[in-house]
Amino acid sequence: MTALSQDTGLAEAEIRGAFDELAALALLKPSDECGGKLRPVSPEVGLATLLASAEADVAARQARVETIRAEIAAIAAEHHSTQLFDSATRLQGLDAVRARLEELQRTTEFECLSLNPGGAHRPDARSAATPLNEQALDRGVTIRAVCRESFRNDPDTLAYAHWLTEHGSQMRTLPTVPIQMIIIDRRTALLPLDPADPRAGALEVQSPGIISALCALFEQCWSAGTVFGEQPETDRNGCTPIERTLLAMVASGDTDESAARKLGVSLRTVRRMMSNLMERLEAASRFQAGVNATRRGWL
Structure with missing residues (x-):
């Protein structure tokens, strides 16, 4: 040295x-x-060994990157399976819907809006909803619901509606309601996966554009509805909302059976209403009733 x-x-x-x-x-x-x-x-030998070591290190890093990439792809695939589009989640089955509703209703801050096209309110649904609604009302949450007029035909559902309105909820009725829907705080909405089978599940939506459109639909139904506890107003032709709706159905080609299903009333009720309307319109047939109603400005 x-x-x-x-x-x-x-x-x-x-x-x-x-x-x-x-x-x-x-x-x-x-x-x-x-x-x-x-x-x-020799530099060729020594540096080649060093290069091999560096290449092995790079290969190990690349393998780790590929592992992470595969993990991300797996997570994304799982996420995509439950996400139908931006800010929408599929809730499969009635239990999943009720569990999510419980979560949402317990954290509702100021408003719950709903459209209810069905008739009688199922006892199990009432028992599940009653304590949650009571807690929300105690917190000062506004609850507004639009229901189909025919729900009045079920005594238990009618009693539940009275309970809701007596505790501060607001309710209005229409002859028909377009779709089942619940909107929480104008931020989250639940819509049925299959409108023909409410027990199939729901789609939870949080997209601001969709929520805005659903709120507009609700407000349109609300403004056209009759306040629960009041008699529906007749128009200048003496028609109630359900009579006008029945005439519109007849004019569009609905049978008595189809109209009864949509209105949630019996076939006998529809035929009695239709007979009364035909007499007032001086019509000898359902078709003529539709024509006369259009000519006289009833539709």
Whole structure:
């Protein structure tokens, strides 16, 4: 080391540092012939070893990147299976819907809006909703509901409606309601996956544009509805809302059976109403009733 220092003019510490760097680069190795001494290694061999080590490190990093990429793809695929589009989640089955409604209603801040096209309110649904509605009303949440007029034909549902309105809810009725829908705080809405089968599940929507359109639909139904507890007003032709709706159905080709299903009343009720309307319109047939109603401005 002293001789090298004299030959190179470098301090011994600098020489030791250079040896350490050369060893790290695999350009110096222990001599097999001279114990305790080092031998130089060809740069092609030494640096090739270093390059191989670097390539192995890069390969390991790349493998880790590919593993992470696969994990992200798996998560995205799982997420996509429950996400139908931006801010919409599929709730499969009635239990999933009720569980989500419980979560939403417990955290409702100021408003719950609903459209209810069905007739009688199922006892199990009433028992599940009653405590949640009571808690929400106690918190000052506004509850507004639009229901189909025919729900009045079920005594238990009618009693539940009285309970709701007596505790501060607001309710209005229409002859027909377009779709089942619940909107929470104008931020989240639940819509049926299959309108013909409410027990199939629901779609939870949070897209602002869709929520805005659903709120507009609700307000349109609300403004056209009759306040619960009041008699529906007749128009200038003496027609009630349900009579006008029945005439519109007849004019569009609905049968008595189809109209009865949509209105949620018996076939006998529809035929009695239709007979009364035909007499007032001086019509001998359903078709003529539709024509006369249009001519007289009833539709």
